Amino acid sequence: MTSVSSSSPAPTVSTLLRQGIPAWFAAVVACLCAFMVVMDSAIVNVALPAMKTDLDLSVTEQQWVVDAYLLTLGGFMLLAARASDIYGRKSILQSGLILFTFASLVGGLATTGPILLAARAVQGLGGSVLATSTLAVIVAAYPRGAKQDRAISLWAASSSIASAFGVIIGGILTSLINWRWVMFVNVPIGIALSCMVAICLLPHPKENKRTKLDIPGAAAITLALTAFIFGITQTLELGWGAPVVLGSLTAALVLLLLFIVIEANTAAPLIRLSIFRHWNVRIGIIIVLGLGATLTANMLFLSLTLQQIGGYNPLRTGLALLPMAIMLAVAAIVSRRLRDAGFNKLPFLGGLLAAAGFIWFYWLPDHPDYISQFLLPSMLVGGGLGLMLMTAIQAVLAGIPAQDTGLASGLQNTARQLGGALGIATLITLAHTVTTSQIESGTAVASAQLAGYHSAFLAAGVISGLSAFTSLLLRRNRTD
Incomplete structure (x- = not known):
């Protein structure tokens, strides 16, 4: 095996960043991506009343403006994370940015509730990539030590402060312009970040492309997480004893057990137990x-x-x-x-x-x-x-x-x-x-x-x- 020891910082950086690009550039990209994902969870909450009035949303549709995003965001995280390990930080991160940006544009242009909900679901899918790939980018860009710790702390701080800024920005945009700009605001940021990723990150080494994604395991854990999060979100309206809630949580448990069985018996598992x-x-x-x-x-x-x-x-x-x-x-x-x-x-x-x-x-x-x-x-x-x-x-x-x-x-x-x-x-x-x-x-x-x-x-x-x-x-x- 010809891999380089993780104690050598230079190869770690050179396999991710283009020559001459400092590691802090990748950290900036990661922090901005993380900020955008977390902010989007908060910014829409402020605009919900205006969305309801403009698109004539039902009470259920209004709740799903939030839940559709959270459902795909949480449900696809492990799949997105493993895809980033296998197919490379750059390609997966760019795919996430494209999905997130395009869905934000469609959501801002939505003329009906179903279009908005579909856009929010795709936003969550893109967000699952951004939420997992960005921390991996920081870890890959910096050798372990004080600099990596500093970059991770900045990444954590950017995620933490994004919720409050989301409420503020959402309030300003909804009050001074209209609710559509809580979606449109992601478009120029997403385009800029996609360009930055193209500039600073290298493609994944070709010799690692032969690794296959564990499709059965990915399907089982993604469906398990989706069923779990769906069941949890439904408790807000239906209560813990509702058949839909109990059925979803039971399905999540069965799928989780199936996932463990698959991972224990596959040569290239999604998650090494x-x-x-x-x-x-x-x-x-x-x-x-x-x-x-x-x-x-x-x-x-x-x-x-x-x-x-x-x-x-x-x-x-x-x-x-x-x-x-x-x-x-x-x-x-x-x-x-x-x-x-x-x-x-x-x-x-x-x-x-x-x-x-x-x-x-x-x-x-x-x-x-x-x-x-x-x-x-x-x-x-x-x-x-x-x-x-x-x-x-x-x-x-x-x-x-x-x-x-x-x-x-x-x-x-x-x-x-x-x-x-x-x-x-x-x-x-x-x-x-x-x-x-x-x-x-x-x-x-x-x-x-x-x-x-x-x-x-x-x-x-x-x-x-x-x-x-x-x-x-x-x-x-x-x-x-």
């Missing part, structure tokens, strides 16, 4: 699941509380959430330096800080003082989750061979999406149950809604605390 022998990979994925739940639920419930209870408009809501997003991004960047300085319990500390912030929100009043009752706990949440984010990502990637970095990044991205979907469904169900119980006992609707949101914040605090204690199981300087 041996990757889970890495202790830190297993623990890191558990932490990422918790992070996905708390990150997604945090932004959603704070947005709902400010708008439905506090009377904020979308733009003001985005501005109110911006300091928390900035704190999360800064903490993700600073965590690398703190770790290098010898602070080894950052995910534990971060989890406890975030838990304290969530519990503080448990007492959030209907018209909070912004500084003392909203900003301070939101900074605790943002800082805490930011301290956890980098460590969890690095735990998943630690000790992974270079040829499997796409798979490892796909695993952590999939875990984050699944954690978000499961967290949203569980916490919204909890909030709805508490709200209904309060209303039935004679509590005013607004106060009952706030009580439901309080319960969701408390549950998020528990999840964050459990993630913190789980992080104590991570092993230092170990890859087994």
Whole structure:
């Protein structure tokens, strides 16, 4: 075998970047792609009322504007990640950019609900490629060490801050122009990024083209994830006991078991099951699941509380959430330096800080003082989750061979999406149950809604605390 050792930085860079192109150029592309994917999850939420009015969307169609994107985004992540490993970062990343950009254009031009929903589904498919390929690009462009850690922290920060900017940008575009520009805004960015990829990345080496994609395994895991995410999203409207929900979750379990059987008996598996022998990979994925739940639920419930209870408009809501997003991004960047300085319990500390912030929100009043009752706990949440984010990502990637970095990044991205979907469904169900119980006992609707949101914040605090204690199981300087 003629592969080069992963300890040699030069060959790693030369197999990905064109001669004379610095590694930071690839990092910029990766961060912008990640920002665009995450922002698109938030930017559309603000425009939903305008979309409903303009296209005469039903309640179900309005929900599927969001769910169609999340369904294909999460369902195809592992397939996209493995395709990137096999067929090359450049070709797969460009394909994702083309899909995402074209679907954004079609969505902005949509004249009916079905056209918009189809465009959103294709956007999610393109987004699954961007979400997994970008981290793999960073890992391939930089040798392991401080520079790679710095690039990963910037990638994590760009993803983290994108949600708040999505709310702000969505509010501005919808208010000053119209809802179609929340889709059109991706088009020039996507074109520019596609050109940058063509300029800076090299094609995949021809000798590696003979590897075949595990089609049966890919079909089984993609259908399993799709069925799972579909079932989870339907709980918001139908409840956990609905036949559609139970059937989807059962199908997901059966398909997952089928996938494991296929992977254990194929010569070139989509996921080498041996990757889970890495202790830190297993623990890191558990932490990422918790992070996905708390990150997604945090932004959603704070947005709902400010708008439905506090009377904020979308733009003001985005501005109110911006300091928390900035704190999360800064903490993700600073965590690398703190770790290098010898602070080894950052995910534990971060989890406890975030838990304290969530519990503080448990007492959030209907018209909070912004500084003392909203900003301070939101900074605790943002800082805490930011301290956890980098460590969890690095735990998943630690000790992974270079040829499997796409798979490892796909695993952590999939875990984050699944954690978000499961967290949203569980916490919204909890909030709805508490709200209904309060209303039935004679509590005013607004106060009952706030009580439901309080319960969701408390549950998020528990999840964050459990993630913190789980992080104590991570092993230092170990890859087994």
